[in-house]
Amino acid sequence: MFDDLDQAPGKLGFIDARGKSVRTLPDDIDVAWLQKSYQHMVRIRQLDKKAVALQRTGQMHTYPSCLGQEAIGTGIGMAMQNEDVLVPYYRDQATQAIRGVRLEQILQVWGGDERGNLFEGVAARDFPNSVPIGTQMSHAAGIAAAMKSRGIRQAVVANCGDGATSRGDVYEALNLVGVWQLPMVAVVNNNQWAISVPRSLQTATRTLAEKALAVGIEGVQVDGNDVVAVYQAVRSALARARCGKGGTLIEAVSYRLSDHTTADDATRYREASEVNKAWDFDPVKRLQTYMHDLGQWTPAQEQALLVAVKQEVDAAVTAYLKTPPQAADDFMAYVFANMTPPLLAQREHLLARLERDNAAQGGKHHDS
Amino acid sequence: MFDDLDQAPGKLGFIDARGKSVRTLPDDIDVAWLQKSYQHMVRIRQLDKKAVALQRTGQMHTYPSCLGQEAIGTGIGMAMQNEDVLVPYYRDQATQAIRGVRLEQILQVWGGDERGNLFEGVAARDFPNSVPIGTQMSHAAGIAAAMKSRGIRQAVVANCGDGATSRGDVYEALNLVGVWQLPMVAVVNNNQWAISVPRSLQTATRTLAEKALAVGIEGVQVDGNDVVAVYQAVRSALARARCGKGGTLIEAVSYRLSDHTTADDATRYREASEVNKAWDFDPVKRLQTYMHDLGQWTPAQEQALLVAVKQEVDAAVTAYLKTPPQAADDFMAYVFANMTPPLLAQREHLLARLERDNAAQGGKHHDS
């Protein structure tokens, strides 16, 4: 483990790993807030678990779990306003779900169906998660610039991992946030690993938050396993951003408790002992303990939540598995607003091919 | 003018704009050193002047003058050892000349002849200057990595402009210097303008030197019009680099007294008053004053230098103008170590074309 998961001076934290409050909670945080956040975290953990299980049984393609980092996604989601825009990366399932992306849509994306990106409502202008590391940060800066230029007093939240901080485009985007004073909050999920590469091999700086110094914006390090800390940092950064005071880089220190994705085997490159130790900092458990100690979370409530969450996730899985197939030519129909003549011709070709293959095989579209 | 040209706390300087010493000169700097540096600066200024004149008379293509920034190139050149490697950008004529690149080669490059990059001797492994802004910094990091991996205790000096600091690849390279502790010294020629874009529109940071904080290397700001300051900063950074202590980012604050290149007209975007003011900080004049006040530079010496420099530069111009043309197929002959079959066929085509055009036009190869 390279970056300390303990709370420490200079790292914002409210509820520590043992579930003890080390600092007075922000005013706007009440029991209902804590319970809601807890529910979101438990829900997304259950979704992750199911998604991995689906992958193991051949019903899902590569899936990136956010196990252990639920507090980051949840804290962000709780802090954002509806009119803010989210530019997520692939471990922001929790934030997406809070913004109303349906759980089955998350499964659809990783199940290989573009329609999972058809977000509605609050999330209608959010970006789908970005696969090419770092590239989303300049989209976010562009969105922030659009807000600023239109005089909309909202902000953008854009996320990436610790590995992403090595990418030049992330620096370029943050530098623009600084020089144009853009309403953008960048959250780095420092889960300490970029696949097999530890944080210490990405950069020589002590923290990732201090990279803010190179671009003239605020930099904050928070305990990424403390949902209150994440929330508080994002909320106040968003408030500053919305009223024209510029952007913030938030480093949320956490740990990737899962493999990188279902295609990865983390035992190849890190010790079980490290992972076990990181479990002591579990964001979900600590919040449960804290609420329990407050007398605000009973075993019965826990039981009821688990049942409810299981039902919700199971329903999402069912919906996911029942998704009717796309039209065969969907992958051509949205390349441009209107299909170009070459694409129309290629669609003819596709449909003829499918007909041929159907005729030959009675249904199965075609092998290779 | 956006960045102060005055010497100030936190900005290394020895000889101020009035030619007064504000700090004891480093031990290794004696009169001979000062005179030599002065000669280099005067020589490169003369070269610049001639190059611009050649351009104005149609004997040179676009040329980027380093007028006003001679102390940067000279300070670097004086600080480097022969076995160090230089990765320059297009305003490093002074450093190149000190490393033995012939003046006519500099002219050849901007006169449109690749053979200007055929450096010999000390410069034989140096890079030609980089036109795509910022891209050279990772070459330099790679060279430094090669040195480190081969156990060679030398270092790389890589230069770029203030505008270049906005490029992500510059950040990527410096970040690598930090995390791999590479023997590399990056010098930013902060001449306050990137063509028409002032430094203040590139980044929100107060200095460019502080960008070092984001990559975990040393950052130093120096008076880029004080050749002693530049020398001292580069020399000690090189010493650290060579003994494995890692890299340094040096911001040399100066001012672009000329147009961006001969293709530019700076009166379109900056006030004459600003340029006039910047002339007060002229690096050449101040060193002359300093030496004169020391009693070490007489009008006769100045006169002799001007004559010598004029002769040398005139000789370079003559050599440049007399350069025999390249073989017509040179631009094909070096694409690969050995011409590929397609290129051999294309060479046939080229030569046939030239023969045809010669036949038709009696000499002139071909119009378009």
Added chain:
Amino acid sequence: MTVESATRSVSRPGKKPSDSKATKDAEATKRDNVHVVTMVEAVNLALRRALNDDPDVVVLGEDIGINGGVFRATLGLRETFGYKRVIDTPLAEALIAGISVGMASQGMRPVAEIQFMGFINSTVEQMLSHAGRLRNRTRGRLSCPMVLRAPFGGGIHAPEHHSESTEAMFAHMPGLRVVIPSSPTRAYGLLLSAIQDPDPVVFLEPKRIYRMVRQQITDDGQGLPLDTCFTLRQGKDLTLVSWGAMIHETLLAAKELEQQGVDAEVIDVATISPLDMDTIRRSVEKTGRCVVIQEAPRSFGVGSEISARIAEEALLYLRAPVQRVTGYDTPMPYPQNESLYMPSTRDIVEAARVTLDNA
């Protein structure tokens, strides 16, 4: 489009009207929004028109503000529309493309300038991985109506990296349009259409002919159709296909051929991708002979696609193999030997003769 819409053209390539006449023309007609302009001025006019008509349009890039762009394509726009809509960016091309994607996703219409095509390479990731895919990835929920402008091509004796023609790279990227004007009229009309288009357009401006001719343009906000070739000259003996600056040499070659009694049809591809093969194929079906002219390196260029498609789709009409007149598979030489690289009028005429001599 089978005949150039620009019947309003007042000057022919190669013949530049005297400046004083041009100035007089320009002044006389300003009231009617009629301008006699070079190509780079036509670009400026289109940008001005778009900024004026659509509040969502912003123009951004390096040195495009007070400096008006290094080629002056954005001259005066900052003064008229202010620094919030005519935006000098930091020196970072990947960023310029990336923020354009972000802006466009929210319904703005960013028109970004890359100073020279040689510096467009760091935009490839954004253009290929995002700009061309945002609509498809979100099944139409988000889109990317951005334009990425860049001056391109050689022949102006510029330093290394200032003369590239890498249009083929973008043409191969799904979801992008690649549009190249070759006259003031088409620069104006195609750029307006590119800006109005709901999808991303790479708009490449042949800088060698930025100031070569003037044409009279009515600044009426009317775009010219994308996705279509322009037939600049009708002919029956032979089809010459080109785009960008080489249209100049191509038209000269057509004239020279005319003197030799050969009637060449000249097609300006204009929208490189998606490619309007119908126009090209129909022409070749008529003439049976074709020369494709491109400035870019020979292999794996846009001309290869065109040549392949002709042979695949009109083989039986071909009376001689398609000839390609192209640059070489080398970097553009430094200025001294640049002309050795560039295809010439004579090369085109000669290639035409080869197809004609082929019985």
Added chain:
Amino acid sequence: MTVESATRSVSRPGKKPSDSKATKDAEATKRDNVHVVTMVEAVNLALRRALNDDPDVVVLGEDIGINGGVFRATLGLRETFGYKRVIDTPLAEALIAGISVGMASQGMRPVAEIQFMGFINSTVEQMLSHAGRLRNRTRGRLSCPMVLRAPFGGGIHAPEHHSESTEAMFAHMPGLRVVIPSSPTRAYGLLLSAIQDPDPVVFLEPKRIYRMVRQQITDDGQGLPLDTCFTLRQGKDLTLVSWGAMIHETLLAAKELEQQGVDAEVIDVATISPLDMDTIRRSVEKTGRCVVIQEAPRSFGVGSEISARIAEEALLYLRAPVQRVTGYDTPMPYPQNESLYMPSTRDIVEAARVTLDNA
């Protein structure tokens, strides 16, 4: 090269020897440096050989150290050669390419891995503007003997950006070689030659067939020639030209055609650029019919160049238009509909039939 050197092949595409047999073979022959390996293991073997034989070789990239690369191409190299020669880089592809240029300029031989070709786009600037030009720009004073490896292509149900085939982009860049193996034998031999080559090579590994077949390889450090096609199967009726993973379907199609009494020649282009047209042209002169198969989007791809060249150089031999079997001009669909995009064996057979039915 007109016949595959790999007569030592022990298994045919599509037939995977049982693992136990493979293990036995491998053990039995280890003493003689003979290995029975998949393509990805062959890549590993070549890297190991190069690291062993040349102290200037270093291997670098993301996750290539202790993790052995996400496809395990660098498995075990870190353990044998140490972290100074098998180097995990920060997550920055432009940097990986850029430092490789720097290292190579000083005589090292960096072999860089880009994790997936979908993430190669930010290397374009370094590859186009520098790697392919350093020798020419310095008139031979500096050179750039680097290799940029990347797994490419679709068909493995990977997330977006993990299935790209953008080889045409690099093929168009002067000064670069683009090399694509399609069997373990060629992976080993071509990668060794790429590493030994004095100039930059983009080495693209078709990951769909990384583990499809095993072949017996003698790890003798012998490279296979670059710049040459490999004729995998001789035939007189028809020429099938392809590269990379599609060679698999192409060989299957040849078999199916054989059952229909059609004798197809199969050419693996292998070195995409510079292109060995001699082999292809000679074959088409013999057969008079040709199908070019590529996985990449249809327009402006490598297949277009090949089709164009055939028609330009062998028009009189062509008995039917060249057919191209390709992907569509779309992004690769997300996994559920990926197979709709991919060219199939049946498509190749059908295209072959079209050329044959053409009298």
